[in-house]
Amino acid sequence: MRNDAMKNRLLDKNNLSYWLRQLRGGTAPHGRHGLPRHWGTAPSDIGGMGLIAPMHKEGDIVFESIENIHEIALDCPASLPSPKEFLFPQFEPLFKKTGDGILDLRDDSKRVVFGVRSCDMSAIGLLDKFYLQGPVDPYYEARRKNTLFISIVCNRPDPTCFCAGLGAGPYLKKGFDIQLYDLGDRYFVQPGSKEAERLLNRYSFLFRKPQRADLEDQYEIELSSKASFQRRINLGAARQAMLAGKVKEGFWEKVSSRCIECGGCVYECPLCTCFTVMDRTYSETAERIRVWDACLFKGFTRLSGNILPAEKKTLRTKRWFYHKLLYYPEAYGAYGCVGCGRCAIACPGRIDMASVVMKMKDEIS
Numbered sequence: 001m002r003n004d005a006m007k008n009r010l011l012d013k014n015n016l017s018y019w020l021r022q023l024r025g026g027t028a029p030h031g032r033h034g035l036p037r038h039w040g041t042a043p044s045d046i047g048g049m050g051l052i053a054p055m056h057k058e059g060d061i062v063f064e065s066i067e068n069i070h071e072i073a074l075d076c077p078a079s080l081p082s083p084k085e086f087l088f089p090q091f092e093p094l095f096k097k098t099g100d101g102i103l104d105l106r107d108d109s110k111r112v113v114f115g116v117r118s119c120d121m122s123a124i125g126l127l128d129k130f131y132l133q134g135p136v137d138p139y140y141e142a143r144r145k146n147t148l149f150i151s152i153v154c155n156r157p158d159p160t161c162f163c164a165g166l167g168a169g170p171y172l173k174k175g176f177d178i179q180l181y182d183l184g185d186r187y188f189v190q191p192g193s194k195e196a197e198r199l200l201n202r203y204s205f206l207f208r209k210p211q212r213a214d215l216e217d218q219y220e221i222e223l224s225s226k227a228s229f230q231r232r233i234n235l236g237a238a239r240q241a242m243l244a245g246k247v248k249e250g251f252w253e254k255v256s257s258r259c260i261e262c263g264g265c266v267y268e269c270p271l272c273t274c275f276t277v278m279d280r281t282y283s284e285t286a287e288r289i290r291v292w293d294a295c296l297f298k299g300f301t302r303l304s305g306n307i308l309p310a311e312k313k314t315l316r317t318k319r320w321f322y323h324k325l326l327y328y329p330e331a332y333g334a335y336g337c338v339g340c341g342r343c344a345i346a347c348p349g350r351i352d353m354a355s356v357v358m359k360m361k362d363e364i365s
Helices: 013-024 118-132 138-145 194-202 212-227 235-243 249-256 264-268 313-332 342-346 353-364
Strands: 009-012 050-057 060-065 091-098 101-104 111-117 147-152 178-182 186-191 275-281 286-292
Touching: 009 013, 013 050, 013 111, 013 186, 111 118, 118 138, 118 147, 118 313, 138 147, 147 194, 178 194, 178 212, 186 194, 186 212, 235 313, 235 353, 249 313, 249 353, 264 342, 313 353, 342 353
Parallel strands: 050 111, 111 147, 147 178
Antiparallel strands: 009 186, 050 060, 091 101, 091 286, 178 186, 275 286
16 A cells, blocks of 8 residues: 555544534634645644535525534535635735725635535646746735645536546545545545645544545545546647647637627636736725636726727637637646536536537537
8 A cells, every 4th residue: 555545544424523613613703714724733723713615505505604514515516616716706805005004904814615626626726826836926825825625526527527538636636635535424535735634633533544445435436436427528639729720710700709798707717817906995094906807808908098909809709718728738737727617507608618629629620
């Protein structure tokens, strides 16, 4: 057995609530607070952290701060909301100017996010490269250092999922904090870092060593999950066709004609990072904030003199797909898509990533 396999554990589902309650450290704080990815070993560093998890709310499933452990929705579809907003919020105050000077508003509270999917952990790995390599974004950095993700392997992918073809799921070999396999009455638990291993060791009385039968069940989950995918999408073929100039302008005109510029694909995508910065002034203070924006909107690249470099919708639509399939691999070594399928659910015009790539194949064949 490999050394890393020796670190794996089993957690009976009856102990899950107690474990999460211990991580939270009692009463959940108000707002989105939580647990760090890199924390010390002192007891004061563990506990009293915010717990964020999926829960049912008004007929939907959302990630929110949990006050009552029993509210956590364990049987969720694969197409959960992206946890990106806990690292890159939709609305984020950056700093405030007061009579006493400038107040830095970066969030360094500690939190744990439970129940995210493997594709989202793959996306977070790419977000880390975007925000932390080169010019470091201090606001993202503060949240990332203080957030730990407990991901769950997808046993039942949704019909729109295609992460398996991109190596972004349904399970991961690396790039996770703590990864859980649902084995029915128990979880197979894998720590992905030394910090995560120390956290599991702190509550070692809740876990036990996996036996041969558990390892076989884990392997069966991997096989059955991969076999359950209904979509097999080849982004590599689309990329090569675009690089070779085989995708003509008429194709993008047909695609963009179906776009209503709602921004749904951008807002649902776990890898889109466009934002707008604005200042707000009040009677005695002022603050700078940033909010999500969309490169598919006409005014996103507006310049002085009301010049719109990307005024035509065809150009903006084409640019979005070029960014995902050409520019992202050049910059980060991976596609700007993890196959989560959320854009397929959000787009009323059916010009999501998978659909466009399949149409592209028909166009050039």
